[in-house]
Amino acid sequence: MKRIATIAAALATMLQGQTQEPSQSISHFGIDLYHKTATAKSSNMVMSPFSISPTMAMVALGAKGETKQQMTQTMHYSGSTKFYKQMGNLLRDLAQHQQVEICITNRVWMEQSYKTRWRYRRNLTRCFDAQAHQLNFKQQPEDARISINNTIADDTKKHITNLLPLGSITPSTRLVLTNAIYFKGKWATTIDPNNTKKRNFTLSDGSTIECPTMYTHSEYPLYQGSNYRALQIDYQGNALSLLILLPDEGTTLQQLEQHLSPELYQSTLDGLRSDGKVKVYLPKFKINTNITLKPMLCEMGMPIAFSGGADFSGMSGAKDLCIGNVYHKAFIEVSEEGTTAAAATAATMIRKSALERDKIFRADRPFLFVLKDNASGTILFMGKVERPS
Secondary structure, X not given: OOOOOEEOOOOOEEOOOOOHHHXXXXXXXXXXXXXXXXXXXXXXXXXXHHHHHHHHXXXXXXXXXXXXXXXXXXXXXXXXXXXXXXXXXXXXXXXXXXXXXXXXXXXXXXXXXXXXXXXXXXXXHHHHOOEEEEEOOOOOHHHHXXXXXXXXXXXXXXXXXXXXXXXXXXXXXXXXXXXXXXXXXXXXXXXXXXXXXXXXXXXXXXXXXXXXEEEEEEEOOEEEOOOEEEEEEEEOOOOOEEEEEEEOOOOOHHHHHHHOOHHHHHHHHHHOEOXXXXXXXXXXXXEEEEEEOHHHHHHHOOOHHHOOOOOXXXXXXXXXXXXXXXXXXXXXXXXXXXXXXEEEEEEEEEEOHHHHHOOOOOOOOOEEEEEEOOOOOOEEEEEEEOOOO
């Protein structure tokens, strides 16, 4: 029987099932991205590799040459059409679970005057059931942006709004590929809200706060790792679950993050065992995260896809497109009832000519400065701005 092991909070959605290769690629990419986005921060975050990976797969379907090579290596795809069909099957299988609510929608939004290859459109439909829409990006980019955002909001039961920020759609936009996922599941074992009380929670800096903490006493699979414990809480139907990885006392979350890997994740799943009742204290939490993925994806190994050297001739027959940006939003709420989660991802495809025409220098992050003599290059003053005053 197919068993999808987990929908994780901190690690987002990582799946294990009959279509092993796409499942593993999503897990590997999710852990890679977690290291890029979360380990350097001390704030809450949530992301959904299960939303990002299919979106980028729909883009990769039209990639050629070195562009395709970089994308498949970074995303851990095999690159074959068969692989993308298996990924699409994985999405469809997940959406068929009856005792939880899951909605997954893939869409392609095309400039109405832009010609795309029939084979590319067919593969989007065959592999990902992508619904096609035509919009007037050239003359009405803002109206198009609002239309896409409104549809994503509907697809996620209003939990993901304004996915595409102001200015993300321009007259140079030719395609936008999106994925939206909505999940709502109740716990298999009821958690009594009367047992929820304010209890202490120790922060990474050692200080303590009080927060509403749920309590339950029931059978849950556990695993003891080298410096952490794992607990799995099933949702109704026992096909999906929430996996919690808790550092041992004396081990920081940062130390656990350093060892996070696909191998650690898999050994945790393999080692989970039920052995009597467990007293569980779990804080209620609600997290919203908004990520612009272009910088991370470039650093992770696929810069060509965002550059003038990109080859997406599989989309239109010409090498005129590159990825403009990739936007991702995710939401999760864990309470006594269960879990509600939603995520959406959008990849914008723009004409390469826009890279030169729309050059921007925005000093909206810390920067260095130098006051110098132009003739000799002599530096008179230099420094940096971390926080403008």
